Amino acid sequence: MAIYNDWQNLVENLTEEQSDYFRREYYDKEEALYKVVLGMYPKPLEGRFDQLCDEYDFEPVMFCGFIDGINSSLKTPYEMKKIRINSRLKFELDYEALYYNMLEAKADWLYNLPEWDAILSSEQRRAIVRKRNEEKRAVSTKIDRNAPCPCGSGKKYKKCCGANV
16 A cells, blocks of 8 residues: 555544644654755755655654645655655755745744745745735625626616615
């Protein structure tokens, strides 16, 4: 069975108490590994799956979770179900996408790491935050009362569907 399936089963079958403990442990290790990854900039993290697990003190299942989280920020994402213990991995990151994805995940302990200062300028980070905020902004289109009704009747909106509003 693939490690990714083990990761999915683990996450799905946690009790609430186990979930709190697991998250604390995972987030601490994740933060430490992101410090390493960002500190290596521009050199990518690479190695065999099992060696990386040993080097950064991750259980294989948890490391698979890390890869699952960072996968959408890689220049060439991995097919998660094909990752095995002896797979060679190379994390060539799109750093702007990684920062954006950290914002999306509301992972302030990651996007506020001081290691970002050497990778993205404060202006670049502000631009990414602005872009994310613009994409998340709710926009409604208000129909003018004297405009034709969108239902296609040919009547004015105020005399048709807008009469009940």
